[in-house]
Amino acid sequence: MKAVVFRGAGEVEVRDVPEPVLADPADAIVRVEYAGICGTDLHLIHQDGALAPGDGLGHEFVGVIVEAGAAVRGLAVGDRVTGADFTACGACWWCRGGYHWECAERTFFGSGTAFGAQIDGAQAEYVRVPFADVTLQRLPADTDPEAGLFLGDIVATGYGAVQRADFAPGSTVAVVGGGPVGQIASQAAQACSAGFVVVVEPVAERRELAQRCGALAVAPDAARAAIDELTDGRGADAVIEAAGGARGLEAALGVVRRRGTVVSVGVPSEDQWTMPLARCFADEITLSFAIGNAIRDRDALTALLRAGVIDPTVIIDGRVGLADAVRGYTAMHERRSVKTIIVM
Amino acid sequence: MKAVVFRGAGEVEVRDVPEPVLADPADAIVRVEYAGICGTDLHLIHQDGALAPGDGLGHEFVGVIVEAGAAVRGLAVGDRVTGADFTACGACWWCRGGYHWECAERTFFGSGTAFGAQIDGAQAEYVRVPFADVTLQRLPADTDPEAGLFLGDIVATGYGAVQRADFAPGSTVAVVGGGPVGQIASQAAQACSAGFVVVVEPVAERRELAQRCGALAVAPDAARAAIDELTDGRGADAVIEAAGGARGLEAALGVVRRRGTVVSVGVPSEDQWTMPLARCFADEITLSFAIGNAIRDRDALTALLRAGVIDPTVIIDGRVGLADAVRGYTAMHERRSVKTIIVM
Amino acid sequence: MKAVVFRGAGEVEVRDVPEPVLADPADAIVRVEYAGICGTDLHLIHQDGALAPGDGLGHEFVGVIVEAGAAVRGLAVGDRVTGADFTACGACWWCRGGYHWECAERTFFGSGTAFGAQIDGAQAEYVRVPFADVTLQRLPADTDPEAGLFLGDIVATGYGAVQRADFAPGSTVAVVGGGPVGQIASQAAQACSAGFVVVVEPVAERRELAQRCGALAVAPDAARAAIDELTDGRGADAVIEAAGGARGLEAALGVVRRRGTVVSVGVPSEDQWTMPLARCFADEITLSFAIGNAIRDRDALTALLRAGVIDPTVIIDGRVGLADAVRGYTAMHERRSVKTIIVM
Amino acid sequence: MKAVVFRGAGEVEVRDVPEPVLADPADAIVRVEYAGICGTDLHLIHQDGALAPGDGLGHEFVGVIVEAGAAVRGLAVGDRVTGADFTACGACWWCRGGYHWECAERTFFGSGTAFGAQIDGAQAEYVRVPFADVTLQRLPADTDPEAGLFLGDIVATGYGAVQRADFAPGSTVAVVGGGPVGQIASQAAQACSAGFVVVVEPVAERRELAQRCGALAVAPDAARAAIDELTDGRGADAVIEAAGGARGLEAALGVVRRRGTVVSVGVPSEDQWTMPLARCFADEITLSFAIGNAIRDRDALTALLRAGVIDPTVIIDGRVGLADAVRGYTAMHERRSVKTIIVM
CATH class of the missing domain: 3.40.50.720 (NAD(P)-binding Rossmann-like Domain)
Known part of the structure; x- marks a missing residue:
C-alpha cells in the first residue's frame, strides 16, 4: 500500500510499504479515508533523531474498520471510526483514572520513537490500531468525517x-x-x-x-x-x-x-x-x-462535534490526495496553508 | 407617583400612590426605567387572597438609584441597576451559603404577602429596595437594559x-x-x-x-x-x-x-x-x-447577558408606557402577548 | 468442587458442582478465599422465581486468579483480587461514562436471572469472572482481605x-x-x-x-x-x-x-x-x-480501605467454613448475625 | 486599655492605649477573650519598615461583641465570635466571588500597613472590627473557644x-x-x-x-x-x-x-x-x-471545628496572660514554643 514516510532531513515521500496485519487480539486494522497533516509532523521531520528514514507519519485519521482482533469489544468491521492520536491499554491505574497519556503502553501514531514505542503512521491506506476499543471512537453517521478527523488531536487538546x-x-x-x-x-x-x-x-x-x-x-x-x-x-x-x-x-x-x-x-x-x-x-x-486526551474525552467530543457546537473544519484550507501528500507538507511548511488534509 | 396596583378580582389599575422613602439604612430608592409584566403577576391577581386592593405589582425592573441608605455598600446614586425579584439579608447562614430564597427576611416585590412580608411593586415610577447591595446588581453600560430586565426572574430561573x-x-x-x-x-x-x-x-x-x-x-x-x-x-x-x-x-x-x-x-x-x-x-x-436565585448568580448572569451569550429580549413581543400598563396585562392574559414590558 | 446452591423455598445447600472453565478470552477463574453472605442472598432464596434449584449463590468474594484469558489486560495469574458484585463490558457508552450498571452485558454473580443473564455464584471454591479486567481489582498486599471482601457491594453502595x-x-x-x-x-x-x-x-x-x-x-x-x-x-x-x-x-x-x-x-x-x-x-x-458501582469506584475504594479510612470489617460477627455455609445463612436469617462470612 | 504594641527592632511591649470606638456603622467592638501569637507577628516585628513603634499587633482572636454599628447584620451584642485575620467589604465583585482577599478595602489586623490600610491589633482588651458581619463568625456555644481562635488564620489556610x-x-x-x-x-x-x-x-x-x-x-x-x-x-x-x-x-x-x-x-x-x-x-x-480565606470558608470551618473533625488546639504549647504577652513572644522567637496563646 502507499504511505507517507520520512525520507530524511525535513523531507517526506509517498512510498509503497507492507500492509499492516493484526499483531494482537486487541488490534484493529482501519482503512484510512481522511488523514491530517499536523504541525507535529512538520516538527518531527525537521527534528534531529526523532525519526528514521522510512518511518511512517500521521496521527490524525478517520476510516473504516476492515479487521478486528478477538479481544476488541464494542466495535465491528465496517464501523467508521476516528482515532485518538495515541494509544493506551485502558486497564491500568492511569487509564482507569483518565490519565491514558501516562499509560506504560502508550504509543503515538506515526512519530517513530518520539513518544513511546514505534507504531504505524496514519497517512497511509491502512493503519494498525493497538487497543482498538480504547483508541477508536465510532463516528455517528450524521457527523462530518472531516470534523471527526480532528477529534483525536486538536479538538481533544483545545x-x-x-x-x-x-x-x-x-x-x-x-x-x-x-x-x-x-x-x-x-x-x-x-x-x-x-x-x-x-x-x-x-x-x-x-x-x-x-x-x-x-x-x-x-x-x-x-x-x-x-x-x-x-x-x-x-x-x-x-x-x-x-x-x-x-x-x-x-x-x-x-x-x-x-x-x-x-x-x-x-x-x-x-x-x-x-x-x-x-x-x-x-x-x-x-x-x-495539559495535554489533550481524546480517549478520556471521546464521548463528550463526539457529542459536541455531532451537535455542531465545536466545528474544527473551519481551519481546513487545503485538501490533497495521498499521492500528493508531499505538496501538502510543503504548503504547510511554507505557511501557505494552516491545515491541509489528505483525502483518500 | 403612578404605580400599577391590584384593583380586585383579576384587575389592575394605574393609580397615584405615595413615593417610597428610605425605611432602613440598607435601603435604596430606584427610579424605574423598565418593568416587566410576568405570568406570576397574572396569577396573583386571579388568585383569591394573595393580594389586597391597592397592593402594588411587579418584580422585574431596571432603573437608576436615586437615593441610598448609609449602610448600602458598593452602589451609588446614579448607578443603573437591575434587581433580583426578591430580597434577602445577605448575612445569615442561608444567604452565606447561596440559599438567599430561604432567608428569614426574604420578601418578594409586588406580591402582597404571597412570598413573605409585603414590599413595594416595581411597576411604578419608583421602588424601594431593601438590602439594596444584596438585591441590586449594577448593569454594565454596554448591556441592553431590556435584557437586564429579565436577569432577576426568568434568566435566573432558566x-x-x-x-x-x-x-x-x-x-x-x-x-x-x-x-x-x-x-x-x-x-x-x-x-x-x-x-x-x-x-x-x-x-x-x-x-x-x-x-x-x-x-x-x-x-x-x-x-x-x-x-x-x-x-x-x-x-x-x-x-x-x-x-x-x-x-x-x-x-x-x-x-x-x-x-x-x-x-x-x-x-x-x-x-x-x-x-x-x-x-x-x-x-x-x-x-x-429549583427556584431561581438572581442574588447568588448575579455576576454570572450579568456576564452572560453582557456577552450576548443569553439573550432574553427574544421573548419580548409588546411594549407599553406605564399609563397603558393595563393594556399589557390584558394582552398577556388573553395570550396575545408572551411578554409585554413597561417602558417608562 | 463445593459450592453453595439454591435448594428451593428459602433453603440452600453445599453441593458438588463442576469447576468453572474459561468461556471467553476476557474471562478469569478465581480461587475463592473469602465469600460473604449478603442480605440479597437471603432475599433471593425467599423470593418466588428468582432462582432455580441448583443455581449458585454469592456475589462478595476475595480470591486469587488461577487462570486468565488472552484478552485480560493488566491482571495476572497469582494476583489476589476482589470483585465487583456485577460485571460489565467496560467498552460501551454506558461503561465509558461510569454507568456500568446499565451495560447491556451486565450480569450479577450468583443471582440466577434476577439482574441479567445467569453467571456463577462466588460462594464456591472457584468462580468464573467475565470481563475480568473490568470486574476485578487487585488487592494491595497490605490490605486486610476481609475488608476487601466488602468492596464489591456494601462499600461501593455506601x-x-x-x-x-x-x-x-x-x-x-x-x-x-x-x-x-x-x-x-x-x-x-x-x-x-x-x-x-x-x-x-x-x-x-x-x-x-x-x-x-x-x-x-x-x-x-x-x-x-x-x-x-x-x-x-x-x-x-x-x-x-x-x-x-x-x-x-x-x-x-x-x-x-x-x-x-x-x-x-x-x-x-x-x-x-x-x-x-x-x-x-x-x-x-x-x-x-443510587446503586453502588464497585467498577467505577474501585481505585478510590481500594485506596480508602488500604489506608483504613473505611473499615467494613466492623460489621462481621460470624465466620464459617464453606462446608458450614448453611449455618451462616440460618444465623443471618434468624437475625443472630448481621454479617457472616465464609472463610475457605 | 492594655494592648501589645511594637516597640521597635524585634521587640514588643504591653502598653496602655485608647479603647477603640465605632468608626463606621458596619463596625463592631469586640472584647477579646483569647488572642494568638502568630509566626507572622514575629516576622513583622523583625522586618524593617513593616511596623511603626506603637502599632498594635495580633490577628487571631475570639471574644464577645460589646458594641455593634447600625449597619451590622445578623450579629448582636453578647455574641461570642471569632474573626478572620483580615477584613473585606463583602459587597464588591471580588467579595461576591469568594475572593475577599482581593477586596479593595482589605485590611489585616495588627500589621501596620503591611497588607492594606492600618487597623487595630487583636492582642488587646478590645478590638474594633470593620465590616463586622463579614469578618466575624458567631462561635457555637459548644465549640471550644481555643479551637475557634485558629479559625481565622491557620485553619483557614490549611x-x-x-x-x-x-x-x-x-x-x-x-x-x-x-x-x-x-x-x-x-x-x-x-x-x-x-x-x-x-x-x-x-x-x-x-x-x-x-x-x-x-x-x-x-x-x-x-x-x-x-x-x-x-x-x-x-x-x-x-x-x-x-x-x-x-x-x-x-x-x-x-x-x-x-x-x-x-x-x-x-x-x-x-x-x-x-x-x-x-x-x-x-x-x-x-x-x-493559595492564601487562606476565613471569610469565604467560615461556615465550613465552624462546622468542622464544632464536630471535632479538625482540632487545631493540638498545636498549643503555651498560654500567657495579656500582661505576660512579651514572654510568649520570646518563647516563640526562641523556638521553645510552637504556639503560645494569650488568655485574657
Whole structure:
C-alpha cells in the first residue's frame, strides 16, 4: 500500500510499504479515508533523531474498520471510526483514572520513537490500531468525517485545556495564540459557559477566523487593554496558553487576573522558566499544564462535534490526495496553508 | 407617583400612590426605567387572597438609584441597576451559603404577602429596595437594559435550572415547556456545554422561537422518538422541566435516560404526586426542584447577558408606557402577548 | 468442587458442582478465599422465581486468579483480587461514562436471572469472572482481605451514596438505617468531609456500632430534635436513605433541611410513592436514587480501605467454613448475625 | 486599655492605649477573650519598615461583641465570635466571588500597613472590627473557644489549601512542612477524603504530632521512598506545600506524581523561581498558590471545628496572660514554643 514516510532531513515521500496485519487480539486494522497533516509532523521531520528514514507519519485519521482482533469489544468491521492520536491499554491505574497519556503502553501514531514505542503512521491506506476499543471512537453517521478527523488531536487538546481551566459561567477567557489549537480552545470555551472569549494573536487572518467563530480577537499589544475593558480592569478569569514556552506563559500572566487560572497547552522549547514567584503567590495564581486526551474525552467530543457546537473544519484550507501528500507538507511548511488534509 | 396596583378580582389599575422613602439604612430608592409584566403577576391577581386592593405589582425592573441608605455598600446614586425579584439579608447562614430564597427576611416585590412580608411593586415610577447591595446588581453600560430586565426572574430561573442539572459537556438536554423560562433554559443549556438541546412544546410559535435560538424543538408526542434518535435510544441526559406539576414531571420522566437528571422549575398546582418509585430506583434517577436565585448568580448572569451569550429580549413581543400598563396585562392574559414590558 | 446452591423455598445447600472453565478470552477463574453472605442472598432464596434449584449463590468474594484469558489486560495469574458484585463490558457508552450498571452485558454473580443473564455464584471454591479486567481489582498486599471482601457491594453502595450526595465540607449528614450499608455510609460520610454524621436507627446495638465508628446515633423518634440541635433547627444538609421504600423516604424528608439532598440506596418494595410535591418544590429538595458501582469506584475504594479510612470489617460477627455455609445463612436469617462470612 | 504594641527592632511591649470606638456603622467592638501569637507577628516585628513603634499587633482572636454599628447584620451584642485575620467589604465583585482577599478595602489586623490600610491589633482588651458581619463568625456555644481562635488564620489556610488541591477520594496526599499550617492541612486532608496523608518534616516532634493526629510522617530524605511504597511508585496525587519558597516547591515537585497537583501556601522569600518547565509540561502538573480565606470558608470551618473533625488546639504549647504577652513572644522567637496563646 502507499504511505507517507520520512525520507530524511525535513523531507517526506509517498512510498509503497507492507500492509499492516493484526499483531494482537486487541488490534484493529482501519482503512484510512481522511488523514491530517499536523504541525507535529512538520516538527518531527525537521527534528534531529526523532525519526528514521522510512518511518511512517500521521496521527490524525478517520476510516473504516476492515479487521478486528478477538479481544476488541464494542466495535465491528465496517464501523467508521476516528482515532485518538495515541494509544493506551485502558486497564491500568492511569487509564482507569483518565490519565491514558501516562499509560506504560502508550504509543503515538506515526512519530517513530518520539513518544513511546514505534507504531504505524496514519497517512497511509491502512493503519494498525493497538487497543482498538480504547483508541477508536465510532463516528455517528450524521457527523462530518472531516470534523471527526480532528477529534483525536486538536479538538481533544483545545477542549481539554478548557476543561482543565474549570472557569465559572460567564468568565472572560483569553486564548493566547490563534493557531489550530487556539481556535478550537476558543470554540470550546464559548461552548462551555464562557462569557467573552478573547483570542490574542498577531496574525490578522487568524484573528478574523476567531471572530467569525464568535470570539473577540486582538493583537498581543492590545490584549491587556481590551480585556481590562471587559473586566473592569481585573483581567481574564482564565487564560488558555496555546502559543508555547516562556513567551506564551508570560503573555498569559500578563492578562490573567488575580486568583485566575492559566492552562498551558503550548509545547515549550525551553527546559526551564523563570517564574515570577512572589507575584504568583500574592495573586494566588493557578498554573496548569495539559495535554489533550481524546480517549478520556471521546464521548463528550463526539457529542459536541455531532451537535455542531465545536466545528474544527473551519481551519481546513487545503485538501490533497495521498499521492500528493508531499505538496501538502510543503504548503504547510511554507505557511501557505494552516491545515491541509489528505483525502483518500 | 403612578404605580400599577391590584384593583380586585383579576384587575389592575394605574393609580397615584405615595413615593417610597428610605425605611432602613440598607435601603435604596430606584427610579424605574423598565418593568416587566410576568405570568406570576397574572396569577396573583386571579388568585383569591394573595393580594389586597391597592397592593402594588411587579418584580422585574431596571432603573437608576436615586437615593441610598448609609449602610448600602458598593452602589451609588446614579448607578443603573437591575434587581433580583426578591430580597434577602445577605448575612445569615442561608444567604452565606447561596440559599438567599430561604432567608428569614426574604420578601418578594409586588406580591402582597404571597412570598413573605409585603414590599413595594416595581411597576411604578419608583421602588424601594431593601438590602439594596444584596438585591441590586449594577448593569454594565454596554448591556441592553431590556435584557437586564429579565436577569432577576426568568434568566435566573432558566440558568439556575441548568446549573442544578450539572450535566456533562456534550449532553443531550431536553427542556419540557417552551414558555419564557423554557426558552431561557434552552439558551442557558446551549451556553453551558450541552450538545443537542431539544425543546418539547405543543405551540408551534414557541417551537419556532426555540429553533431560531439554536435548539431543536418538537411537539410532545414526537419528543421521545426525536431524542432517541439523537442518543442511540438512551434518552436525554438531563431534562429541565419548565411546564409544571405532575404532567410536566411525567413528560420529563418519559424522555430522561437511565441515570439521568430531571430539574423541575415549573410551579406545581398539586400538593402530591405519585412517583414511579421502583422505576426511579432501578434507573437511579435524580429529581431536583429549583427556584431561581438572581442574588447568588448575579455576576454570572450579568456576564452572560453582557456577552450576548443569553439573550432574553427574544421573548419580548409588546411594549407599553406605564399609563397603558393595563393594556399589557390584558394582552398577556388573553395570550396575545408572551411578554409585554413597561417602558417608562 | 463445593459450592453453595439454591435448594428451593428459602433453603440452600453445599453441593458438588463442576469447576468453572474459561468461556471467553476476557474471562478469569478465581480461587475463592473469602465469600460473604449478603442480605440479597437471603432475599433471593425467599423470593418466588428468582432462582432455580441448583443455581449458585454469592456475589462478595476475595480470591486469587488461577487462570486468565488472552484478552485480560493488566491482571495476572497469582494476583489476589476482589470483585465487583456485577460485571460489565467496560467498552460501551454506558461503561465509558461510569454507568456500568446499565451495560447491556451486565450480569450479577450468583443471582440466577434476577439482574441479567445467569453467571456463577462466588460462594464456591472457584468462580468464573467475565470481563475480568473490568470486574476485578487487585488487592494491595497490605490490605486486610476481609475488608476487601466488602468492596464489591456494601462499600461501593455506601460510598456511592455519599458521593452522589455531594455535600459541602462540614455538612451535617443523616443516615437513615444502621444496617451494613448505613454503617458504611456513615464511615464514608465522615471520610468525605462531613461535620456531624447522625445515624438514625431503632436497634440499640446498631446505634452503638455507629457511635464506636465515630457517628452520633439516635432512635428514629429522636432524630429530628437531635439534628435540629446540631443545625440551629435547619435540619440535615444531606440524608443517606439506607432503609428502603416509602417509609425510609419519609423518614429522610422528615430530617432534611430546605434545599437539602436525599440519596436513597434502600431497595423499595413499593412500585409507587406519594411524594409531597408542593413541599419538595417549595424547599427545592433534591432526591436521588443510587446503586453502588464497585467498577467505577474501585481505585478510590481500594485506596480508602488500604489506608483504613473505611473499615467494613466492623460489621462481621460470624465466620464459617464453606462446608458450614448453611449455618451462616440460618444465623443471618434468624437475625443472630448481621454479617457472616465464609472463610475457605 | 492594655494592648501589645511594637516597640521597635524585634521587640514588643504591653502598653496602655485608647479603647477603640465605632468608626463606621458596619463596625463592631469586640472584647477579646483569647488572642494568638502568630509566626507572622514575629516576622513583622523583625522586618524593617513593616511596623511603626506603637502599632498594635495580633490577628487571631475570639471574644464577645460589646458594641455593634447600625449597619451590622445578623450579629448582636453578647455574641461570642471569632474573626478572620483580615477584613473585606463583602459587597464588591471580588467579595461576591469568594475572593475577599482581593477586596479593595482589605485590611489585616495588627500589621501596620503591611497588607492594606492600618487597623487595630487583636492582642488587646478590645478590638474594633470593620465590616463586622463579614469578618466575624458567631462561635457555637459548644465549640471550644481555643479551637475557634485558629479559625481565622491557620485553619483557614490549611483547609483552603486542601480545597484548592481538589483531590479525588482515596488520594495519597503529601504535606511538605509540619508547622502549624502543615498540621492543619494534614487534618483537613484526612477530613476531606484523602487516603494516606504523609507529612514531610525534618523535626521529630512535629512528625510525632502529625502521627498522633492520624497522618504518616517522614523526614524529607525518606519522603519519596515512603510515598512510592504507598502508590506503586507513582508519587503523591496532591501535595500541600507549607514550607515556603523555592525549596518547598522543589520538595513538592520531588514527590508529586505525573498529572498531580501542588498547592503552595508557604510564603516565598524569593521573587523568582526557576521552574522545571519541560518536566511540568510533560507531566501535566498543576501548581496553585493559595492564601487562606476565613471569610469565604467560615461556615465550613465552624462546622468542622464544632464536630471535632479538625482540632487545631493540638498545636498549643503555651498560654500567657495579656500582661505576660512579651514572654510568649520570646518563647516563640526562641523556638521553645510552637504556639503560645494569650488568655485574657
